[in-house]
Amino acid sequence: MRRLLFLILPQLLATGTCDTSLGPQQEGKHEGEMLSHWSYEDQNWGKDYPLCNGNAQSPINIDTGKATVDKELPSITFEGYNLKETEQLDLSNNGHTVQLSLPDSMSISRGFKQKYLASQLHFHWGSDTSPGAEHTVDGTQYAAEMHIVHFAAKYESLANAAQEADGLAVLAILFQVGAQDNKNYKHIFDKLQDAVEGATIKIPGFDINTLLPSQLYRFFRYNGSLTTPPCFQTVTWTVFNETVLISQVQLDKLKTSLKTGHRTLDSNFRQVQPLNRRIVFASFSSLTSSRRIVPKAGFSESDGTDNSANGIHFTLGDTLAVIFGTLFGCTALAFAIYVLKQKRQRSNAERGQKVIYKPAATMES
Ligand SMILES: [Zn+2]
Incomplete structure (x- = not known):
């Protein structure tokens, strides 16, 4: 099986497996077409790609109340993400997604x-x-999701790393809709209409850091798979807690600009998969603060994909905080009322003594 996969892997990768596609220079739409015959409409991929029926598949629903807090999980640090304008990046539509080579x-x-x-x-x-979006959080599916695919340096290439247990690290960023265009994404979204299926266009390098949320130290981590065939279970997933905002216009561009064959390329997400015995770790404590916050001040939430008020996602930790906060508030108020009451009684008693005392003094005189 492994040998067979090794033989067919280059074709699979070349024909649009969205999580591990090689650079467009290595792509050829028609190569291996027989082997990449899968679609999002029929997600019963396991019959042609048995690994898709594995027990550690992605995406998953992240149940924040059940995540295991591991504050030892180190923050992620990037190197070389600020690309020079002279660095030309390939933007391509491989029929399953739009992809920017890095x-x-x-x-x-x-x-x-x-x-x-x-x-x-x-x-x-x-x-x-x-x-x-592919990953859901407490059952909420966000507007869209971006994956930044990395491979372990020791395997030297994506193709070599794709089948190794520790081969891939994918960063997932969830999008919500805000009031304004996110200018950091213009580099990509303004070119979407030019990304004809199978073709490659060039865009100048830019600072890829600007595509990321600001709180890189708050994330969920679990072991999973590619979210497209052949579904190799070799991905260490990092799903950032903080969402990134794009405008409705930008989201609509993503939904409508790209074509595959004669139809619009849309709804390219896999259904969530069973967690089974896996553990989802959180790099932060849900009992202190685990709100999904928005990165830029002044943006409002209006995408309708988040049922909670103002697009802020409340978790079990937040609910407990509200309950304990209310209880504490009530206790403090009751205590304040008690203290005031006591004070008033004392003062009345003192006034009363004076009243009693004065007539006694009068009687003496
Ligand atoms: Zn993906």
């Missing part, structure tokens, strides 16, 4: 037990009738 001079230098090099980033989105 140079392997970009890396995650800290945050894992080993060094990971960047390969590409790509997006998952919904349609007019549905949001399109």
Whole structure:
């Protein structure tokens, strides 16, 4: 099986497995077409790709109340993410997603037990009738999701690393809709309409850091898989707690600009998979603060994909905080009333004594 996968892997990767596509220079839409015959409409991928029926698949629903807090999880530090304008990046539509190639001079230098090099980033989105993120949080599906794919430096290439247990590290960023365009994403979104299926366009390098949420130290971590066939269970997932805002216009561009064959490329997300016995770790304590916050001040939430007020996502920790806060408030108020009452009684008693005392003095005189 492993040998067979090794033989077919280059074709699988070349024909649009969204999480591990090689750079467009290595792509050829028609190569291995027989082997990459899968779609999002029929997600019964296991019959052609048995690993997709594995017990450690992605995406998953992240139940924040059940996540195991591990404050030892180190923050992620990036190197080389600020690309020069002279660095040309390939933007391509591989029929399953739109993907931006990244140079392997970009890396995650800290945050894992080993060094990971960047390969590409790509997006998952919904349609007019549905949001399109892959990971859900406490059952909420956000508007869209971006994956930044990295491979372990020791395996030297994405293709080599893709089948190794510790081969891949993918960063997931969830999107919500805000009131304004997110200018950091213009580099990509303004070019979407030019990304004809199978073609590659060039965009100048820019600071990839600006695509990330600001709180890089708050994230969920678990072991999972590629979210597309062949579903290798070799991905260490990092799902950031903080969402990134894009405008409705930008989200609509993502939903409508790209074509595959004669139809619009949309709803390219996999259904959530069973967690089974896996543990989801959180790098922060849900009992202190685990709100999904928005990165830029002044943005309002209006995408309708988040049922909670103002797009802020409350977890069990927040609920407990509200309950204990209310209880504490009530106790403090009751105590204050008691103290005031006591004071008033004492003062009345004192006044009473004076009243009694004065007539006695009068009687003496
Ligand atoms: Zn993906």
